[in-house]
Amino acid sequence: MDSPLPDKIPRLQQAISVLWPSFAVAIVATGVFFSAFHPRDLVPFNLDIDVSPLAAYSIGFFLFWILGILSSCGTMYFIISNRRVLSKQQN
Amino acid sequence: MQSQNTDTAEPTLYAAHRKIYPREVSGYFTRLRMLSVVVLLGIYYLIPFLQWDGRQALLFDLPARKFYIFGLILWPQDFIYLAALLILAGLSLFFFTALVGRVWCGYACPQTVWTEAYLWMERKIEGNRSHRMKLDKAPSSAAKIRTKVIKHTIWIAFSLWTGFTFVGYFTPIDELGNRLFTGNLGPWETFWILFYSFATYGNAGFMREQVCMYMCPYARFQSAMFDSDTLIVAYHPERGEPRGSRRRGVDPKQAGLGDCIDCSVCVQVCPTGIDIRDGLQYECIACSACIDACDEIMDKMSYPRGLIRYTTENAAFGKPQRILRPRVMVYATILLILCGILVGHLLQRVPLELDVIRDRNTLYRETNEGLIENVYTLKILNMDSKPHRYILSAEGIDGMKLVLDQSEILVEAGTVGRLIARIQADEYNMESRSVPVRFHLQAVEANHLLTTEEARFVGPGKN
Numbered sequence: 012m013d014s015p016l017p018d019k020i021p022r023l024q025q026a027i028s029v030l031w032p033s034f035a036v037a038i039v040a041t042g043v044f045f046s047a048f049h050p051r052d053l054v055p056f057n058l059d060i061d062v063s064p065l066a067a068y069s070i071g072f073f074l075f076w077i078l079g080i081l082s083s084c085g086t087m088y089f090i091i092s093n094r095r096v097l098s099k100q101q102n
Numbered sequence: 103m104q105s106q107n108t109d110t111a112e113p114t115l116y117a118a119h120r121k122i123y124p125r126e127v128s129g130y131f132t133r134l135r136m137l138s139v140v141v142l143l144g145i146y147y148l149i150p151f152l153q154w155d156g157r158q159a160l161l162f163d164l165p166a167r168k169f170y171i172f173g174l175i176l177w178p179q180d181f182i183y184l185a186a187l188l189i190l191a192g193l194s195l196f197f198f199t200a201l202v203g204r205v206w207c208g209y210a211c212p213q214t215v216w217t218e219a220y221l222w223m224e225r226k227i228e229g230n231r232s233h234r235m236k237l238d239k240a241p242s243s244a245a246k247i248r249t250k251v252i253k254h255t256i257w258i259a260f261s262l263w264t265g266f267t268f269v270g271y272f273t274p275i276d277e278l279g280n281r282l283f284t285g286n287l288g289p290w291e292t293f294w295i296l297f298y299s300f301a302t303y304g305n306a307g308f309m310r311e312q313v314c315m316y317m318c319p320y321a322r323f324q325s326a327m328f329d330s331d332t333l334i335v336a337y338h339p340e341r342g343e344p345r346g347s348r349r350r351g352v353d354p355k356q357a358g359l360g361d362c363i364d365c366s367v368c369v370q371v372c373p374t375g376i377d378i379r380d381g382l383q384y385e386c387i388a389c390s391a392c393i394d395a396c397d398e399i400m401d402k403m404s405y406p407r408g409l410i411r412y413t414t415e416n417a418a419f420g421k422p423q424r425i426l427r428p429r430v431m432v433y434a435t436i437l438l439i440l441c442g443i444l445v446g447h448l449l450q451r452v453p454l455e456l457d458v459i460r461d462r463n464t465l466y467r468e469t470n471e472g473l474i475e476n477v478y479t480l481k482i483l484n485m486d487s488k489p490h491r492y493i494l495s496a497e498g499i500d501g502m503k504l505v506l507d508q509s510e511i512l513v514e515a516g517t518v519g520r521l522i523a524r525i526q527a528d529e530y531n532m533e534s535r536s537v538p539v540r541f542h543l544q545a546v547e548a549n550h551l552l553t554t555e556e557a558r559f560v561g562p563g564k565n
Contacts, residue, residue: 024316031317046181049167064165065273065290 033079129394207387216306265299498539535563
């Protein structure tokens with residue numbers, strides 16, 4: 012390593028790295044998913060719910076976003092903890 | 103254990119953010135950028151109000167699952183066309199980047215366009231660069247609070263209009279407007295208007311160049327599309343160095359100086375806060391504000407223009423330039439082929455779909471005449487913008503008969519029609535237990551509206 016890795020990433024950039032890629036992926040996933048499936052035909056866990064298509068798309072989008080956020084959080088956690096280990100070794 | 107690293111040791115990628123106050127600039131490229139901003143914002147805010155055939159010309163009608171793009175109506179099954187359009191947009195970005203560098207970033211990216219608009223409002227309210235810097239440093243006073251409140255009110259109003267327009271691309275905007283003024287907006291419509299408004303307000307008002315630096319994937323990989331013949335904004339170090347201030351009228355050669363007077367105006371006008379004299383940097387969005395700014399200074403000094411200019415790496419080093427090079431031609435070829443395929447498919451696209459569903463309860467039945475009969479439900483999807491009457495025919499087995507509950511079926515535009523079809527055939531004409539049959543659906547008085555769908559005809563099987 013030429014320069015020591017910082018073990019801190021500013022909060023804003025952490026937030027961007029987690030929220031932004033998952034947001035973009037959620038848009039694509041929502042588009043693909045709801046092109047293939049009509050919300051009318053989706054009855055999760057046999058629940059008797061009546062939602063408008065716009066509500067279904069929106070809820071679907073947020074579910075995809077949450078999944079992406081969870082995944083990105085995992086990546087961020089590993090990056091940060093790896094940096095701590097590396098910077099400990101360097102010092 | 104706490105690390106020994108301090109903030110100053112961090113790489114520049116994660117440097118603490120300092121607010122940038124871009125200085126106002128005028129000149130040829132600035133006028134060009136302003137023209138682009140006005141045209142693109144005009145398109146964005148006006149297109150939802152455009153009409154076509156008595157409906158909104160461009161409408162991605164999510165509740166109805168139909169995309170209206172002027173004369174074209176796309177259904178969920180036409181998803182592939184939208185995917186192809188996105189791929190084409192991506193490839194065009196590759197092509198134009200190889201040819202002319204980051205013109206997208208400097209002139210057309212929504213982030214640039216809205217940032218310019220918000221910066222324009224900020225300048226009108228808070229004044230020029232030094233006024234804005236002074237205002238931000240000043241202790242809070244009634245006048246400061248008033249100025250800030252006015253700015254944010256106007257920004258928020260503009261953001262809300264932007265959010266409303268955005269939702270107007272997905273739900274008919276005139277109905278949306280009616281619901282807005284009568285207070286009947288749906289909860290999700292309200293949410294998305296606010297969501298997009300907030301994103302605009304945050305990105306154009308506050309995040310600005312940070313979006314380009316930390317959020318934009320294109321900024322990170324655009325160097326992969328660059329080569330030595332790509333148009334870039336560059337400072338001419340041989341001419342400019344050694345830089346230094348001098349009095350007007352002093353011959354720089356005698357003073358041992360280059361043409362750069364080190365006035366730092368090029369740094370002050372930069373929306374991303376870089377010094378172009380340090381060479382090509384990934385933060386540079388090629389907006390060319392520094393070109394206009396430097397040209398103005400060169401004019402004042404009576405030096406020739408172009409100390410900072412659009413150039414290519416080859417031109418800067420006096421090497422021959424090539425516009426048509428393998429990279430550009432490969433991008434152009436792929437782009438043309440894909441365009442051709444897309445246009446060809448769109449021209450051949452038949453706005454008609456036939457779904458054949460076999461009766462699930464009985465495989466087959468024997469008629470009084472001793473024929474084998476299969477029953478099918480046909481779903482006819484008229485994806486055209488006009489109603490049509492359709493005629494059905496079928497073939498596949500010698501001497502087979504098609505029995506329909508109606509000879510012609512009328513299907514309104516954008517709806518699904520249902521037709522029960524019975525096929526009767528002699529068992530001896532069947533080569534096996536299950537043979538294919540083909541249904542042909544043809545619109546009356548519209549010969550191009552023709553589609554074929556295959557189904558199975560099942561019999562008892564030969565012994």
